[in-house]
Amino acid sequence: MEKNYMHPMLNIAIRAVRKGGNLLIQKYDLQKNISILDKKKNDYFINNTINIVQNKMIEIILKSYPDHFIVSQYKINKTFIKKKNIWIINPIDGIDNFKKNLPYFSTSIAIKIKNNTVISVIYDPFKNELFTAIKGKGAQLNGYRIRCSEIHNFSISSVAINDKIHMNKKLSLLYLKIINLLILQKVKFRCTGSPTLDLAYIANGRFDCLLHCNFTPCFFLAGKLQLKESGALICDINGGSNYLESGVALIGNYKFLRIIQKKIQDFL
The missing domain is CATH 3.30.540.10 (Fructose-1,6-Bisphosphatase, subunit A, domain 1)
Known part of the structure; x- marks a missing residue:
């Protein structure tokens, strides 16, 4: 301890x-x-x-x-x-x-x-x-x-999503397309209603990934440091760091994010 x-x-x-x-x-x-x-x-x-x-x-x-x-x-x-x-x-x-x-x-x-x-x-x-x-x-x-989860297999993964999809139409459609893609991969979803706890659960390995959108950057900071210090990453759907500008973020361990990004790029 x-x-x-x-x-x-x-x-x-x-x-x-x-x-x-x-x-x-x-x-x-x-x-x-x-x-x-x-x-x-x-x-x-x-x-x-x-x-x-x-x-x-x-x-x-x-x-x-x-x-x-x-x-x-x-x-x-x-x-x-x-x-x-x-x-x-x-x-x-x-x-x-x-x-x-x-x-x-x-x-x-x-x-x-x-x-x-x-x-x-x-x-x-x-x-x-x-x-x-x-x-x-x-x-x-x-x-x-x-430490964050090391799981990178869709069939045994748990992916958290948020319910804030009331945004501009283009972003809503993108978010729902990604969710639909993950449904086809037989991913297990969780929608808890507390994004900050979701981030803590990613850091602790309880969730393998978080698909998040439409968050307030200032109040993302507490969870963001937890992610970094536990080995988790945060990126946009292309693997870059423009998640604030794009409005959609992928959060989890490196291997799992790479697999999801590849699926998204092939799908879109």
């Missing part, structure tokens, strides 16, 4: 995501008493939950690092790009799951120093699973080193 918890900023990030995750669990139990049909009451409850979790995470970070800059998915300030030390927090990833009382969501933090992502923390409060990564020092799950 390896421990990377000696890094002071990592310790604070862990404290913040754990506190945020514990608050989500408390609110999750209360959520069960609100009818999903009562939209007004539901929206108020969700917004209030996000604010409470977000503010508590910010409070914990600023208590130790008052001069650092914090960006939240629900509180964006574009001037953060010019800052030296940036904490990018996501109070809840998988908000639709939370609304539907599905226990699959997470809270996460990525820390950038001089424009380099150096620390990543993703926390699943239901399973008490803490995914951490430090640049150049590998990725861990609850203190144990993790």
